[in-house]
Amino acid sequence: MSDSHELKDMKLFAGGAHPALATRVSELLGIPLGRMTNKRFSDGEIQVKIDESARGAEIFILQPTCLPTNDNLMELFIMLDAFRRASARRMTVVMPYYGYARQDKKIKPREPITARLVATFLETCGADRVVTVDLHAEQIQGFFNIPVDNLYGGPMLGRYFVQQGLREDPEVVVVSPDVAGVGRAKSLADMLKCTFVVIAKRRPAPNQVEVVEIVGDFVGKRCVMIDDMIDTGGSIISGAQALMDRGAREVIACCSHAVFSGSARQRLQDSCLSEIVCLDTIPNEEGPDFPKLKVLPSAPLIADAIRRIHLNESVSALFEGWR
CATH class of the missing domain: 3.40.50.2020 (Rossmann fold)
Structure with a gap:
């Protein structure tokens, strides 16, 4: 699908949520998945270690926040922190499924807005851009102060x-x-x-x-x-x-x-x-x-979006004729 030479300055990493999808995306992009160690401490805490240099690189992290949602979200936050401390140039989070999206507005007194909370965490952890597929509500994009590409399935x-x-x-x-x-x-x-x-x-x-x-x-x-x-x-x-x-x-x-x-x-x-x-x-x-x-x-869509973002090409062009 892609000329790997044109993607030489980017790296694709994946959490443990959907390794099969990450493998398919990497194959379509023609680049290997980044090397990373994901382990658990004896009490269940998540341990992440980046096993290759990320300094100055554009990093894409693929991690849908599906079941087990809390574990996958926490792993994503830890990965972002690790890459930020490893001096990555830019970090794009690819979330094919955006967890906690169903509470996107306050309907009753004393209710949280969890979709906004996840957005805050992602930005605080250092995400520079977010890519999703069919957000539960498109207004969730407004919860971010960074670019959000909502892909349509x-x-x-x-x-x-x-x-x-x-x-x-x-x-x-x-x-x-x-x-x-x-x-x-x-x-x-x-x-x-x-x-x-x-x-x-x-x-x-x-x-x-x-x-x-x-x-x-x-x-x-x-x-x-x-x-x-x-x-x-x-x-x-x-x-x-x-x-x-x-x-x-x-x-x-x-x-x-x-x-x-x-x-x-x-x-x-x-x-x-x-x-x-x-x-x-x-x-x-x-x-x-x-x-x-x-x-x-969904891998062809996600891979094409990643390639376009890295090359500063239009992502919306993928959906001409779809509103």
Whole structure:
């Protein structure tokens, strides 16, 4: 993908969160992963040691902050501190999945804003730039005083559905599982040249969803639901069931981040969904793939973004036509 000579002044390192993704990204960039030792003290504290010179280099650290979120975040902070003390010229944190993003605003009294807290920690530890994939809320970028590149997984999902013959199919409609995701659903609908539908819902409690209304024409249609993440599966499954109960012919779900907490895999497999499509921004270590799941590689997107950042080329050019 890349001429390794043009990337000679940069180094790519990875924490322990998703080594398989880091390996694929390094192969696409044509550069080896940096050498680093990650160990634990007897009490569980994380120990990091950089095993090669970082002085004057541009450092990219790939670390999604997925489960175990606290450990992966702490490892990332320690890595940043190590590179800062090793005189790295610039440090870019590549977080395919940005943990603690769901508390991005204060809704009730005495609630924290954890997305802002993580941003503060990253800057304090010395990050000069952050790269993410499909932030839970785009306004999180405003929590930083450093550049943030939010990559979109939607075009990769859209290209998969185009390959499956869904473009310009009059029987296809895109569905947003909530009002907040309308922009994402409209962009995918534009890519597939179809209309979109919005599900209005309420959350009486965390991880509990109640469908209130469905706005748009979906009866007799193949519905493609798109969201940034699937956690317990409750929101996607209840939305899909509501669509089927009210006349939809088929429901396919897609997302960038397959969190799949608890029994989500089994619940999704047993649901009315015909297929679940996701990216590999999070390692699939908690359980095996299930028959309905299709995983798409995110490494080409991440590697291209890293290359463009290092060469001071446009990152937004990757998403022309996607809003």
